[in-house]
Amino acid sequence: MKHIANHPATADMQALDAAHHLHPFTDTAALNKVGARIITSAKGVMLRDSEGNDILDAMAGLWCVNIGYGRDEMADVAARQMRELPYYNTFFQTSHPMVIALAEKIAALTPGDLNRTFFSSGGSDANDTNIRLVRHYWASLGKPEKTHIIARQNGYHGSTLGAASLGGMAAMHAQGGLPIPDISHIAQPYWYAEGGDLSPEEFGLKAAQTLATEIERLGEENVAAFIAEPVQGAGGVIVPPETYWPEIQRICDAHEILLIVDEVITGFGRTGAWFGSETYGIKPDIMTIAKGLSSGYQPIGGSVVSERVAAVFAEKGGEFNHGYTYSGHPVAAAVALENLRILDEENIVKTVATETAPYLAQRWAELGQHPLVGEARISGLMAAIELTPDASARAPFLEPGSVGPICRDHCFGHNLVMRHVGDKMIISPPLVISKAEIDTLVDTAHKALDLTLADATKHGLMKAGSR
Numbered sequence: 199m200k201h202i203a204n205h206p207a208t209a210d211m212q213a214l215d216a217a218h219h220l221h222p223f224t225d226t227a228a229l230n231k232v233g234a235r236i237i238t239s240a241k242g243v244m245l246r247d248s249e250g251n252d253i254l255d256a257m258a259g260l261w262c263v264n265i266g267y268g269r270d271e272m273a274d275v276a277a278r279q280m281r282e283l284p285y286y287n288t289f290f291q292t293s294h295p296m297v298i299a300l301a302e303k304i305a306a307l308t309p310g311d312l313n314r315t316f317f318s319s320g321g322s323d324a325n326d327t328n329i330r331l332v333r334h335y336w337a338s339l340g341k342p343e344k345t346h347i348i349a350r351q352n353g354y355h356g357s358t359l360g361a362a363s364l365g366g367m368a369a370m371h372a373q374g375g376l377p378i379p380d381i382s383h384i385a386q387p388y389w390y391a392e393g394g395d396l397s398p399e400e401f402g403l404k405a406a407q408t409l410a411t412e413i414e415r416l417g418e419e420n421v422a423a424f425i426a427e428p429v430q431g432a433g434g435v436i437v438p439p440e441t442y443w444p445e446i447q448r449i450c451d452a453h454e455i456l457l458i459v460d461e462v463i464t465g466f467g468r469t470g471a472w473f474g475s476e477t478y479g480i481k482p483d484i485m486t487i488a489k490g491l492s493s494g495y496q497p498i499g500g501s502v503v504s505e506r507v508a509a510v511f512a513e514k515g516g517e518f519n520h521g522y523t524y525s526g527h528p529v530a531a532a533v534a535l536e537n538l539r540i541l542d543e544e545n546i547v548k549t550v551a552t553e554t555a556p557y558l559a560q561r562w563a564e565l566g567q568h569p570l571v572g573e574a575r576i577s578g579l580m581a582a583i584e585l586t587p588d589a590s591a592r593a594p595f596l597e598p599g600s601v602g603p604i605c606r607d608h609c610f611g612h613n614l615v616m617r618h619v620g621d622k623m624i625i626s627p628p629l630v631i632s633k634a635e636i637d638t639l640v641d642t643a644h645k646a647l648d649l650t651l652a653d654a655t656k657h658g659l660m661k662a663g664s665r
């Protein structure tokens with residue numbers, strides 16, 4: 199592994215970090231007490247920190263490093279592109295070879311007639327684009343009153359004002375007066391916590407039907423779109439019951455609304471197909487992409503639109519008064535294109551589908567048998583376990599959110615990055631993870647669960663609460 203040997207001492211970097219760096223999604227006071235863990239290099243699925251520890255990254259960064267770390271081809275392509283054309287914009291009737299090639303490749307890979315991409319720098323701004331895009335679409339068709347967007351509780355669509363409003367994260371809405379007007383949130387298909395006595399299939403139908411109820415409440419003539427993730431990621435890897443997406447699709451087809459599918463996590467192989475829309479049989483009018491599009495090597499995202507949507511722009515939209523300085527950035531586009539070449543030519547998505555996802559599913563199910571675990575669920579190479587004081591009752595802890603962080607710390611202490619969402623533990627490893635590395639991941643998680651159970655018992659945290 200390449201190692202930058204000359205960085206300053208860890209404590210010095212932590213002090214400077216605390217003095218000058220405001221971290222995203224972080225309690226700054228709590229961070230400054232312990233100091234940030236400083237990652238200095240990475241290769242494959244392994245991170246190295248400034249103390250020389252090698253850590254298995256079961257989150258692929260933030261769900262994004264699909265091809266794994268340290269691919270020289272990606273660096274070479276970026277350097278070549280910076281020398282040739284480091285920047286040019288795509289406003290004002292100009293384009294450049296890399297963004298053209300990338301847009302064509304995305305059109306070829308995405309299902310159905312999703313053939314045109316509006317580029318952004320990430321998922322949040324792509325979803326902001328989607329808000330403006332669907333409203334402009336309906337206005338262009340003479341229906342300017344169709345502005346309302348229906349989203350879901352506990353969905354995640356990013357952190358800008360618009361994207362966080364589409365998201366259904368209560369903690370985000372609590373800061374800064376969100377959501378913005380004309381966005382509302384329906385039920386999520388989270389059977390484990392919200393299914394009660396219904397079977398997962400019954401509950402999936404019931405959750406989907408809240409979309410029809412909401413369209414009726416608002417009046418179809420006021421609704422522009424519905425947005426959802428095929429599998430909720432940041433919400434806790436919530437895999438919907440099998441009945442959910444077919445019913446959502448039926449409701450969208452029966453109404454005059456657009457379906458926006460946020461594939462920022464599920465895109466580019468995560469669920470064992472190129473797109474979650476294929477895994478779950480969804481037909482999006484607009485697809486949000488980012489993260490795995492470049493495997494995180496460069497910031498790039500986009501909104502891929504169907505012919506139905508594109509036609510309105512081509513025929514009667516006039517100017518779309520919207521764009522980003524870095525829409526279709528040439529270096530990001532070149533790097534994304536190389537990432538897609540690697541995913542494609544090295545059969546990475548197929549290997550996930552036929553080998554590593556089935557193997558992880560089998561080993562992940564073993565964690566479901568642990569006394570601290572109420573459910574183990576998985577879709578391709580994204581998975582979750584629910585920690586519980588009483589598995590048979592699917593009970594939450596009396597103090598919600600008290601046990602997940604303990605488990606996360608035990609994982610980190612054993613050189614495994616696993617994330618907690620409340621008392622759920624989640625993973626989304628690089629798609630190139632091997633079976634031997636899956637063994638290390640699951641064995642370490644098992645050890646962490648044992649230690650967590652001992653701690654939770656010792657500290658009196660194993661009391662059940664109610665939903």
Ligand SMILES: *Cc1c(COP(=O)(O)O)cnc(C)c1O
Binds near residue numbers: 320325355460462488
């Ligand atoms: C991460 C994420 C986003 C936001 O992407 P950023 O690049 O962080 O702006 C949007 N949607 C989903 C489903 C995500 O997981």
